[in-house]
Amino acid sequence: MSWIGKSPERKEDQRLIRGRGLFVDDKQSYGLLHLHLVRSPYAHAQILSIDVAAAEALPGVICTLTGAEVKDLMPESFMELGPEPAASIRDYPLAVGKAIFQGEPVAAVVAETPALAADGGALIEVDYDMLDAVVTAEQALEDKDILHESAGTNQTWQGVYEYGEVDKAFAEAATVVAIDRLHFHRFASTPVENNAVVAEWLPHGDLNFFCNNSFVGFAQQLLAPALGISVDQMHIKTHDIGGSFGNKISNYTQMAIAALASRKTGGRSVKWVETRTEHLLSSGHGNERTFLDTEVALDKNGVITAVRSRHIDDCGAYPRYEPLGCVIWSQVLPATYGVRNFRIDFSQAVTNKCPAVPNRGYSRMQHLWFMERIIDICAHELDIPADEMRLKNYITEFPYTTPNGCVYDSGNYPAMLEKAKELIGWDDWKKKQADARGEGRLLGIGIGTTLDSGTNNFGQARIMNPHLPFSGNSEVATIRIDLQGSVIVTLGSGPSGQSHETTASQVVAEELGISPDLVRVRSGFDTGWNTFVGHSGSYASQFAVTGLSAVHGACEKLKAEMRRLAAFILEASEEDLEFGIGDEGPQLSVKGTDQAVNYWYMGNLVNNDNAVLAGELGDVTLNIRHVYRPPFTVPDTERKYGNLTLTYAAQLHIAVIEIDRAFGHPKILAYAAVDDCGTVINPKIVGGQVHGATAHGIGAAIMEIFQYDETGNLLTSSFSDYCPITSMNMPDVQYGSIQTPSPFSYNGAKGMGEGGGAPLHTVSAAIQDALYGEGVIVRESHHSANSVFALLRDSDESTGVQVETRQ
Amino acid sequence: MSEVIEKVSIRITINGQSYRRKVEPRLLLVQFIREELGLTGTHVGCDVTYCGACTVLVDDKPTKSCTLLAVQADGCEILTVEGLEQDGELHPLQKAFSENHGLQCGYCTPGMLMSSMALLAEKPDPSPAEIRKGISGNLCRCTGYNNIIKSIQAAAREMAG
Ligand code: FES
Ligand code: FES
Numbered sequence: 001m002s003w004i005g006k007s008p009e010r011k012e013d014q015r016l017i018r019g020r021g022l023f024v025d026d027k028q029s030y031g032l033l034h035l036h037l038v039r040s041p042y043a044h045a046q047i048l049s050i051d052v053a054a055a056e057a058l059p060g061v062i063c064t065l066t067g068a069e070v071k072d073l074m075p076e077s078f079m080e081l082g083p084e085p086a087a088s089i090r091d092y093p094l095a096v097g098k099a100i101f102q103g104e105p106v107a108a109v110v111a112e113t114p115a116l117a118a119d120g121g122a123l124i125e126v127d128y129d130m131l132d133a134v135v136t137a138e139q140a141l142e143d144k145d146i147l148h149e150s151a152g153t154n155q156t157w158q159g160v161y162e163y164g165e166v167d168k169a170f171a172e173a174a175t176v177v178a179i180d181r182l183h184f185h186r187f188a189s190t191p192v193e194n195n196a197v198v199a200e201w202l203p204h205g206d207l208n209f210f211c212n213n214s215f216v217g218f219a220q221q222l223l224a225p226a227l228g229i230s231v232d233q234m235h236i237k238t239h240d241i242g243g244s245f246g247n248k249i250s251n252y253t254q255m256a257i258a259a260l261a262s263r264k265t266g267g268r269s270v271k272w273v274e275t276r277t278e279h280l281l282s283s284g285h286g287n288e289r290t291f292l293d294t295e296v297a298l299d300k301n302g303v304i305t306a307v308r309s310r311h312i313d314d315c316g317a318y319p320r321y322e323p324l325g326c327v328i329w330s331q332v333l334p335a336t337y338g339v340r341n342f343r344i345d346f347s348q349a350v351t352n353k354c355p356a357v358p359n360r361g362y363s364r365m366q367h368l369w370f371m372e373r374i375i376d377i378c379a380h381e382l383d384i385p386a387d388e389m390r391l392k393n394y395i396t397e398f399p400y401t402t403p404n405g406c407v408y409d410s411g412n413y414p415a416m417l418e419k420a421k422e423l424i425g426w427d428d429w430k431k432k433q434a435d436a437r438g439e440g441r442l443l444g445i446g447i448g449t450t451l452d453s454g455t456n457n458f459g460q461a462r463i464m465n466p467h468l469p470f471s472g473n474s475e476v477a478t479i480r481i482d483l484q485g486s487v488i489v490t491l492g493s494g495p496s497g498q499s500h501e502t503t504a505s506q507v508v509a510e511e512l513g514i515s516p517d518l519v520r521v522r523s524g525f526d527t528g529w530n531t532f533v534g535h536s537g538s539y540a541s542q543f544a545v546t547g548l549s550a551v552h553g554a555c556e557k558l559k560a561e562m563r564r565l566a567a568f569i570l571e572a573s574e575e576d577l578e579f580g581i582g583d584e585g586p587q588l589s590v591k592g593t594d595q596a597v598n599y600w601y602m603g604n605l606v607n608n609d610n611a612v613l614a615g616e617l618g619d620v621t622l623n624i625r626h627v628y629r630p631p632f633t634v635p636d637t638e639r640k641y642g643n644l645t646l647t648y649a650a651q652l653h654i655a656v657i658e659i660d661r662a663f664g665h666p667k668i669l670a671y672a673a674v675d676d677c678g679t680v681i682n683p684k685i686v687g688g689q690v691h692g693a694t695a696h697g698i699g700a701a702i703m704e705i706f707q708y709d710e711t712g713n714l715l716t717s718s719f720s721d722y723c724p725i726t727s728m729n730m731p732d733v734q735y736g737s738i739q740t741p742s743p744f745s746y747n748g749a750k751g752m753g754e755g756g757g758a759p760l761h762t763v764s765a766a767i768q769d770a771l772y773g774e775g776v777i778v779r780e781s782h783h784s785a786n787s788v789f790a791l792l793r794d795s796d797e798s799t800g801v802q803v804e805t806r807q
Numbered sequence: 808m809s810e811v812i813e814k815v816s817i818r819i820t821i822n823g824q825s826y827r828r829k830v831e832p833r834l835l836l837v838q839f840i841r842e843e844l845g846l847t848g849t850h851v852g853c854d855v856t857y858c859g860a861c862t863v864l865v866d867d868k869p870t871k872s873c874t875l876l877a878v879q880a881d882g883c884e885i886l887t888v889e890g891l892e893q894d895g896e897l898h899p900l901q902k903a904f905s906e907n908h909g910l911q912c913g914y915c916t917p918g919m920l921m922s923s924m925a926l927l928a929e930k931p932d933p934s935p936a937e938i939r940k941g942i943s944g945n946l947c948r949c950t951g952y953n954n955i956i957k958s959i960q961a962a963a964r965e966m967a968g
Contacts, residue, residue, distance in 0.1 A: 007908075009905060009906075010905065010908070012913065013904075013905040013910065015913075016910055016912075016913025016916055017904055017905050017910065017913070017920075018848070018888065018889070018891075018897075019846075019849070019888030019889050019916075019917045020848065020889075021848075021913050021914075023847075023914065025841075025850075025851070026841075026847035028842070028845065028847075115831070115833065115834075189948060190948065191912070191914070191948050192850075192852040192858055192860055192912075192915050192946055192947070192948050193850070193852065193912070193914045240912070240913065240914075242850070242912045242913070242914025242915075243911075243912045243949055245948070276852065276854050276855070276857075276858070277854055277855075497911035497912025497913070497914075499911070684908045685908070688911055688949070688950060688954060691951030691952075691953050691954060692911065692948070692949045692950055692951045694951055695950075695951030695952065696948070718853075718854070718855045718857075719853045719855050719858060719946070720855045720857055724857075724946055724948065726943050726945075726946060727938075727939040727942050727945075727952040727956070728939055728940070728943045730951055730952045730953070732935075732953060733951065733953055
């Protein structure tokens with residue numbers, strides 16, 4: 001039987017359902033010390049002095065650390081990815097001289113218990129001189145107040161992405177639609193488990209981390225030079241991670257503090273566990289983007305021919321991973337549409353806000369929202385129904401090469417639209433909407449089409465900074481038959497809820513003709529397994545392609561060895577052998593006979609009893625390490641042209657929303673989500689990812705926002721203020737899928753975990769539709785009751801949209 | 808702060824086992840459960856009583872153990888996720904969560920299970936709206952709740968026999 005397309009019991013559930021997972025905070029040991037961070041209450045302030053004497057005198061406090069001390073202990077600050085002048089930004093894990101966002105750590109206390117560490121923190125006296133805060137990227141680009149003196153400017157990157165014949169397309173346009181400003185708000189998917197780490201930096205030099213970093217391949221490259229240690233001396237392990245959604249890629253900064261603290265204690269284990277408020281204040285927000293002076297050229301049939309615009313990213317106080325966001329959006333430059341001419345002037349600036357980090361849908365989601373707003377605003381202005389507008393503009397031929405050289409592997413957007421309409425009951429809602437409008441009620445139906453581009457070509461980093469030593473992509477898996485004949489698999493991905501143990505076991509079961517319960521997949525990540533490369537981690541919708549291709553490749557090599565070995569043992573020819581399960585467990589047998597050899601026999605022979613092996617089998621180890629590398633080349637950095645991702649999963653959502661005229665409250669009445677991620681390995685897991693991504697998007701669209709005041713105070717720094725979506729706000733999702741297998745992955749699968757932020761596009765579209773005839777245009781991505789109410793209240797103000805019809 | 812804090816003696820029964828300990832008055836119940844007793848299935852996800860990852864049953868009532876001091880639970884009977892499995896047999900809720908993919912990372916799951924226990928004890932046949940309300944104090948960032956609701960419905964059916 002085939003295990004692909006099935007949903008066997010999740011391996012992870014065995015422990016998690018019993019409360020027997022192992023999350024970082026669960027780790028306890030004798031003599032374990034605890035770290036507490038003292039944080040800046042100001043968004044921008046000179047640190048005049050730090051007095052740690054009282055803290056150090058408190059019984060139970062072992063030591064303290066300040067920024068100045070950390071700067072001395074670290075051979076260099078963390079590597080900056082951006083080119084000069086951003087490359088001159090100095091990023092230390094504790095603020096040095098100046099705090100540049102509220103919640104930035106300025107000092108650390110290590111004590112015998114978490115409570116004593118917090119007590120010690122309360123005794124640390126920090127003297128600040130408050131400075132003016134820069135809280136928007138546009139303000140930052142004026143360079144009046146410079147955040148990082150070493151860089152001399154707040155701009156961290158700028159570049160123009162130009163393709164096709166933009167000016168010609170505008171000259172020939174039948175209609176030009178101009179949109180003054182669109183804005184995508186700040187939020188994060190904020191996993192329920194906070195960041196955490198246990199560090200132990202032993203006196204002889206080895207450094208052990210037990211952490212919940214979700215991209216260890218990258219973290220170790222940042223940590224090693226900053227801590228002055230070789231990558232090999234750092235032993236990094238993860239086990240269960242309580243969600244990441246990209247946010248835990250950036251916790252290497254806190255890993256560094258814990259490591260330095262451990263070193264200062266003489267190598268004792270130091271645990272740091274973030275509180276939720278610390279997490280919301282300081283651990284990373286999704287990036288915020290403003291789209292200025294957008295112009296859209298359309299032909300007389302409503303087909304979009306060109307887009308020109310100016311985009312500004314707000315990356316918060318430190319760029320960290322974020323400069324990559326200046327390029328990553330271009331993986332989906334034309335979104336799902338056949339537009340060939342683009343000029344996007346993209347820049348990014350630092351502000352006195354929490355640093356931005358990758359967040360589910362990272363950088364593409366913002367751009368896809370922009371493109372979907374364009375579609376809906378143009379449809380609105382030209383009085384074309386939103387579904388027809390999409391059908392006129394969708395890409396329909398695949399593989400499709402975008403204007404910037406990306407190759408969309410496969411897809412069928414019209415079929416997805418059809419399916420979503422069916423699921424939601426489109427015609428019915430259209431009738432209800434007509435009735436509602438007759439009664440003066442505000443009922444809207446919105447469509448959002450999005451892409452989840454997966455398996456990055458890291459060469460795109462060089463478009464942002466040609467000097468970066470990254471390109472391509474890779475992932476590792478190992479498989480072995482141990483001396484008891486068990487099948488043992490290790491992965492490089494270090495998952496955080498995406499069920500990699502289960503899907504990997506399905507692929508192995510499929511390849512070896514056995515069942516997933518006979519495959520043991522180790523949990524988490526461990527540098528000690530030697531199952532990692534620089535790209536190893538769980539991010540950017542890629543496991544189904546990179547991780548499973550690595551598993552598949554490892555299986556193929558293992559099978560080749562097993563065939564040779566079994567042919568020798570059974571004195572048969574390799575072609576006559578087949579894999580399967582017999583009375584004595586997993587085996588290879590000679591077709592049509594009862595001759596067979598089981599895995600125990602083979603494992604024992606190789607590991608225990610090898611004198612009987614023939615000399616030509618000397619290279620057989622039944623212990624395989626395979627690295628999968630997708631077929632990428634380095635993009636042309638001058639032209640900003642090349643294939644930036646391998647696969648393009650797509651999502652199409654439809655929402656029906658009614659707005660309460662008195663309060664502005666948007667209520668979701670019905671919701672449909674259709675997904676296409678090519679061949680589905682495990683339908684339950686894919687469905688789970690779709691629902692999870694949908695919840696994040698709906699939460700972000702109607703509830704969640706990181707709102708700062710003009711002095712850089714975060715107004716939504718606790719869950720009570722941030723209000724992540726609960727069961728009371730999450731609608732029932734009508735879920736469906738289509739499958740257009742990818743021609744570029746061995747199994748036809750496409751990565752799909754991020755979901756492309758579809759609900760943000762969809763909810764914005766539905767709100768727009770609900771407000772039809774009210775004289776307003778939706779130009780913001782956040783639709784709390786407050787913001788919808790403000791839209792209605794200000795409906796006599798300019799919509800910010802102008803239409804010029806030429807023919 | 809630097810004065811020595813008097814410890815207080817408490818007796819708490821957890822999952823049928825009785826424990827007597829001397830604890831600082833400021834120790835939270837969740838810290839007592841996790842750090843003193845090593846029952847790490849009960850999790851912490853926030854500091855404002857919002858996420859419910861720490862939910863346990865205190866004398867059968869679903870309680871956020873981050874918002875109760877250990878000394879306040881003196882003399883109480885507590886059930887945590889580790890107490891759900893009986894004689895090697897998973898509780899129907901545990902089975903249903905697994906079968907219906909009601910968990911992904913599993914961090915919210917212990918709290919979700921405990922809230923669901925309390926809900927089904929009070930309402931053996933809850934409507935979807937009642938389920939939503941029953942778990943409204945429990946945050947899940949992975950599943951989008953739909954599968955959790957399905958899991959609880961499935962367990963309710965199973966428990967009704
Ligand atoms: S830890 Fe969040 S409610 Fe208790
Ligand atoms: S399963 Fe991850 S938070 Fe619920």
